[in-house]
Amino acid sequence: MKSLSEIETTAKRASRAAGYSWGIAEEVGKSIRISELFGFPGIKHLNQYYQNKKKKNFEEIKLINKINKSDGPSFCPIILGVNFIDQVKNVETLTKCSVENLAYPLLLLPFLSRGSEIIGKKLFISFDDCKFLLNFNVSISSNFWNKEIPMLANQIEISFLNNEDNFSDQDWKSLYKLAEDTFVEETDSLKEGAAGAGLTDND
Amino acid sequence: MNVELRDPNIIMKLTRLGSFHQSRLSFLRSFLSEFKDWKYKRDLFDLDQEGYGTAVYSFKKNARVYSLICYANKINDDERSDRVIATKWDAAFTLHDGVPLKDDIERLRNEVPKQEVGRLSYKELTLSRANKSVRVFDHVVESLSNGNQPNLELLEKVGYLYRTTAVYGSGKFGLADRFRIQNREEINGPFRLEMMLVYLVRQFTFDQVNHVAQNRNPKLAVKLDPEICRNLGIGNSTGLGMAPFIVNHPTLLNNWILSREIALKKIREIKIVKTKDKDLFKDCVKNSLKNITSWNTESEYQLKKIKLLLNDIRKFINFLDNEFNFQKDYPFNEIYLWLEKETCEECIEYVVSIMMEPYGDIVRPLIGQMSSEEEKYFNIPTERNVGDLKKILENKYSYILKINFKTKGSNQKFWFISKNKEEPRLANRFEENGADLEQPLAIARDIKKLYERLLPLKDNLKINQFLIENSDLRHVVRRAFIIEKFPYSEIQDNTIGENLVPIDMLRLKLSFFGALKFDPRSDKWLRICMFQGAPLPNELKDYDEQWVYKPSFKL
Numbered sequence: 001m002k003s004l005s006e007i008e009t010t011a012k013r014a015s016r017a018a019g020y021s022w023g024i025a026e027e028v029g030k031s032i033r034i035s036e037l038f039g040f041p042g043i044k045h046l047n048q049y050y051q052n053k054k055k056k057n058f059e060e061i062k063l064i065n066k067i068n069k070s071d072g073p074s075f076c077p078i079i080l081g082v083n084f085i086d087q088v089k090n091v092e093t094l095t096k097c098s099v100e101n102l103a104y105p106l107l108l109l110p111f112l113s114r115g116s117e118i119i120g121k122k123l124f125i126s127f128d129d130c131k132f133l134l135n136f137n138v139s140i141s142s143n144f145w146n147k148e149i150p151m152l153a154n155q156i157e158i159s160f161l162n163n164e165d166n167f168s169d170q171d172w173k174s175l176y177k178l179a180e181d182t183f184v185e186e187t188d189s190l191k192e193g194a195a196g197a198g199l200t201d202n203d
Numbered sequence: 204m205n206v207e208l209r210d211p212n213i214i215m216k217l218t219r220l221g222s223f224h225q226s227r228l229s230f231l232r233s234f235l236s237e238f239k240d241w242k243y244k245r246d247l248f249d250l251d252q253e254g255y256g257t258a259v260y261s262f263k264k265n266a267r268v269y270s271l272i273c274y275a276n277k278i279n280d281d282e283r284s285d286r287v288i289a290t291k292w293d294a295a296f297t298l299h300d301g302v303p304l305k306d307d308i309e310r311l312r313n314e315v316p317k318q319e320v321g322r323l324s325y326k327e328l329t330l331s332r333a334n335k336s337v338r339v340f341d342h343v344v345e346s347l348s349n350g351n352q353p354n355l356e357l358l359e360k361v362g363y364l365y366r367t368t369a370v371y372g373s374g375k376f377g378l379a380d381r382f383r384i385q386n387r388e389e390i391n392g393p394f395r396l397e398m399m400l401v402y403l404v405r406q407f408t409f410d411q412v413n414h415v416a417q418n419r420n421p422k423l424a425v426k427l428d429p430e431i432c433r434n435l436g437i438g439n440s441t442g443l444g445m446a447p448f449i450v451n452h453p454t455l456l457n458n459w460i461l462s463r464e465i466a467l468k469k470i471r472e473i474k475i476v477k478t479k480d481k482d483l484f485k486d487c488v489k490n491s492l493k494n495i496t497s498w499n500t501e502s503e504y505q506l507k508k509i510k511l512l513l514n515d516i517r518k519f520i521n522f523l524d525n526e527f528n529f530q531k532d533y534p535f536n537e538i539y540l541w542l543e544k545e546t547c548e549e550c551i552e553y554v555v556s557i558m559m560e561p562y563g564d565i566v567r568p569l570i571g572q573m574s575s576e577e578e579k580y581f582n583i584p585t586e587r588n589v590g591d592l593k594k595i596l597e598n599k600y601s602y603i604l605k606i607n608f609k610t611k612g613s614n615q616k617f618w619f620i621s622k623n624k625e626e627p628r629l630a631n632r633f634e635e636n637g638a639d640l641e642q643p644l645a646i647a648r649d650i651k652k653l654y655e656r657l658l659p660l661k662d663n664l665k666i667n668q669f670l671i672e673n674s675d676l677r678h679v680v681r682r683a684f685i686i687e688k689f690p691y692s693e694i695q696d697n698t699i700g701e702n703l704v705p706i707d708m709l710r711l712k713l714s715f716f717g718a719l720k721f722d723p724r725s726d727k728w729l730r731i732c733m734f735q736g737a738p739l740p741n742e743l744k745d746y747d748e749q750w751v752y753k754p755s756f757k758l
Contacts, residue, residue, distance in 0.1 A: 001325065004382070005374025013620075022643035023677020030581060062671045082674075086585040086667040118582060 008033040011046060018050045020078065027082050031110035038113075038140045040106060041149070048151065049077070049104040058103055063087070066094045074103040074152060081111025088115040096159045102127070105153035112158065113137045122161040127153035204533055206471040208464045208690075212602050215460070215695040221707025222508075222549040225751065226556035227566040228462055228573070229717030231733055232751070234398035235743065236567075237389055238262055243740040245410065246302075250275060252418040254411045257308060260403045260740075267389070269328070269396070270299045271403040272308060274316050275411060283334050285368050285440040292316070292332035294365065294407070298400045300326050300379065318369075319624070323377040329400045330378060333365040333408075336438065340364050340412060343427065347416035350423040352431060359434075360499055362720065362732040364408040366438030370397045393455065393573050394716065405437045405734050429739060436735030439718070442728040446708040447618065447627045450644050450694065453682060454575040457689035459715050462569040463555070464691065469565045470558050471536040480561035481529045483749070487560045489520060490752040491553075494719060502723040504704070508549050515550035560749055580688070583681050589669055590662025592683055596654045599686045602695050603647045604654055615701040618644040629705055629727065647697045649679040719751070 012029030016022055028046070035042025058076035061068050064087050068075070080099065084091065091097060102108065105127050116123045117137035125132040128150055133141040165172070186194075213219060225232070241262040250256035258273040275294045282291045295316040299307060307326065314321035318332050339353075339361045346353040372394070374380040390396060409432045417424045449456050495513050500506060522541065531537065535558055542551045559566050596604065606613055617638045621628045632638045643649070653676045660669065670677055686693050697703065706723050713721065718731035736753060738746035747753065 001377060003325070003374030003377055004380045006377070021675045021677055023679075023681065024674055026581075026678060026681070030578075083667075083671065085582065086670055089586055090667070114582070 004033050004037060007036050007043060011043070014046070014050060015078070018053060024078065024082055027085070027111075028078055031081060031107075031114065034110040034113060034137070035106070038110075039145075040109065040140070042106070042110065045104050045106045045149070045151075049107060052103070061099070064091050064097060066097050068097065068099045070101045074101045075099060077102060077104045077107035077111075081108050084108070084111050084115050085118065088118050091115075091158075092119050092121065092160050094160075096157065098158070099156045100154065102153045102156050104151055105130075105156055106149045108156070109134070109140065113140055119160070121163060124159040124161055125156065127156040204472055204474070204536070206468045206536060208461075208468055211599075211690045211693075212695055214464070215691060215693060216602075217694060217696040217698075217704065217707040219548050219552070220694065220711040221704065222547075222552045223463075223711055223714035224553050224556045225714055225717040225719060226463070226466075227559045227563065227748070228459075228466065228570060229715055230392060230394045231398045231402070231717035231737070232748075233392050233570045234395050234402065235737060235746070236748075237392065237395065238399070239743040239746070240264070241389075241743075243743065245406075246270065248410065248414070250411065250414055252415075253277065254415040254418075257312070258407055258410070259303065259308070260406060261302070262399065262403075264389070267387070268301050269399060270301065270303050271400060271407070272297050272299055272303055272311055272315070273404070273407045274312060276316055280337070283337070285334060285366060289368070290317075290320075292318070292368070293335045294404075294411075295332040296330070296400060296404055296407075297323065297327045298329040298396055298403075300328050300384070319376060321376065325377075325379045325383060327378050328384065328396045329370060329372040330376060331367050331370040331397075331400055331404065333367040333404060333437070335365055336361050336363060343412050344416045344419065347413065347427060348420040348424045350420075350425050352425070352428050355431070358431065359497055361438075362735050363405075363436050363438040364412055365404065366440055366730070367401060367404065368440050369444070370400060370439075372397050391574060392570050393459070398716070401437050401439075401733055402737070403740070405435070405737075406740050408437070409435075409739075432739055433742075434736055436719070436732040436737070439731050439733060440724075440728060441709055441713065441731065443627050443629055443705055443709075445712050446629075446705055447642065447644055449708060449712055450646060450698065452575070452577065453685050453692035454577050454580055454689050457692035458573050458575050460691035461689075462573050466559050466562070466565055466569055467539070467555050470562055471533065471539055473535060474532050476529055476534050481534075483561045484557060485523060487557045487749055487752040488516070488523070488554065490749075491557060492516065492520075494752070498720050500720075500722040502729075504726070505721060505723050508547075511547045512549045512553060515546040516553065519546060519550065519554065557752075560752070563748065580685050581681070583666065583670070583677070584684055585665065585667035585670065587666050587684070588662060589657055589660045589664040589666070592666060592669075592680065593654070593657050593662070595683050595687045596650065596657070599683070599690070599693070600647075600650050600654075600695070603650050603697070606647055606651060606697055606700075608648050608651055612701040613697055614648065614699060616699045616703060618642040618699070629703075632699075643678045645699045646679065646682065646693065648699060649676060650683070652676060653679050653683070 008029040011032035012025045015025035015028040032042040032046055057073045059070045059073045060076050060079040061083060064083055109132060112123055112125060113134045114137050116134040120136065123134040125134065130144040130149060131142065241264045244261050246261050247257060247259035250258065255275050255277050259270050261268055261270040273294055273296050278291045278293060295318060297311055297315045314323060315330065318330065323330060339357060342357060343353045343364065372378060384390060409427055413426050495509060495516065498509055542554055608614060615632060616629050617632045619628055619630065619637050619640055619642055630637065656673060666680065670680065682693065705727050706729050709729060710721055713731055716733065718733050719735055720732045722730040724730060736750050738750060
């Protein structure tokens, strides 16, 4: 088994060899490490992308907009990913954005995952039949676990989810009531000795 | 009194960093201190008459066990090389997490001796190999087997029976990644498991030499005197592999240097120094003379430094004995200011290290702060603007911004990774091929380039916009925002200039390891000695913390 340290170093060096700057190569190394840590085939897709990149041109998205379209070659997931991290605080204000014709969409995932951590919001990603929930770069939930992830996404949608509970008020109240059974009723004399007792708070 | 931390523009210069010495903060000393109440055991010692075979040593506390597995193999004299390109060694080692099963020992027997081309698993933590100092090893076997102790003069000259040539950890060749073990309290200090490996290897070398001597002449043989063992360490040959590490781990570098600087600041701020602390300090300074006079090297560069150091230390002892009064307030501050005025960089840093000896209570809490969660500082704060970045560069890289990179001399060298051994190397840009594959270690040059590119831009331009068209400088933009928070994270020198002495970078790291007797063999590699004078494993429960400064062989 390869260690994550080996994965990161090799992905970084390969990215430099594929023509990216050292700074971007560092970002790729970090992202492929995350991808493999979460159980997604980052090394496989990166290798295929770099083999393909020798023969084909890919378009670079520099400034991320609400809708990002390429009429020519498909978009490079690396440059999109790095710019997503850099621009995530601006992109967040769009609530939702889409990218058409994106090559190797799996390679974008770890960048989005890191973006989720930076802004402290969950992200929901969908393309074709694949759906991913990115949880603050702590985990990625997916309906595509262990399935072949496509090498091209015709349209990828990225949604910024508001920080809301996953449960209903009723569920919370019910569970809270149960938790209250660990509390002890306080006597009057104990109340008199509690913090702040006997003082006025407007002193 | 408030003493300021020393200026990074002075301390982070390579000549200063290359003058650092071991101290109480050094990793091998903090390792001994952490593991002193662990149970040491030799679990397996299965060597043939010639000393070839397998041995296992362990440290155990509660449910936690770390085991060193040693494989000693026969090699021909012409196969023995300290170069990193070697493929065979007298012995190879791995530190295993837990108690190794027979299957583990067999699995590793096929992998550990191969080193870089072998595969380890997440159950192994560190990996190393070592060669005998044949001259010393054979002499010791010969002497012991004839019932005599070896010639101390020879032992003192060399200082060890074996030399390691690399110690690997942190995920290399399939070893466990750091994240798997990072929450263990006992290894909350840099390189602790690497130190454990080297320390246990040292014990293996004594056991092996005794075993071979005993088998050669069972009736007459004696064991190597423990006093002599204690005064032998483990040698190490170190090349350029270490140099990029300190550039590639800026927050870690900061935490090492900052701990040293905080310790010095706190010691300088002590108003009244107790008599016992003063006595301990003076004893260590005086006893340390033997570390200088027994420091053997053929390197003219180092000999010159040793000579200067020896002169200055003698001058300092004279000052302490005849001119200085410890009764005055803030005596260590006075001493420090005197050193700055009167002595060389090597001497200043030498005495700074010794100042820590009486102050375990100051040093101990700092040891826990010498690791770093580097991931936390990886993301670039791209919502900041160009004006912020300019200010950081002007404040934190003022010396570097003055370097003229238009001259050939300031661009002369480049760092690359060798294809045959995947190791960092340094070459002349104007004489060798490969500069187009340069590693991102020319930080000073790239910082200057970044500054020049920022100058014409408006201050309110966001970094995320700047990076769109300037991704070639992304690696140094990241570093600049790191140095803003971590003042000692950057070497304040040109690492590609014609005057670069790469061993300064190695010495910095080795001093934090706790190495003694730096012996440069060229400007690109050196030999050192580790654990010389250190307590033996069965003495760890109660040992003298100042063992580094105790007299060695009684000649």
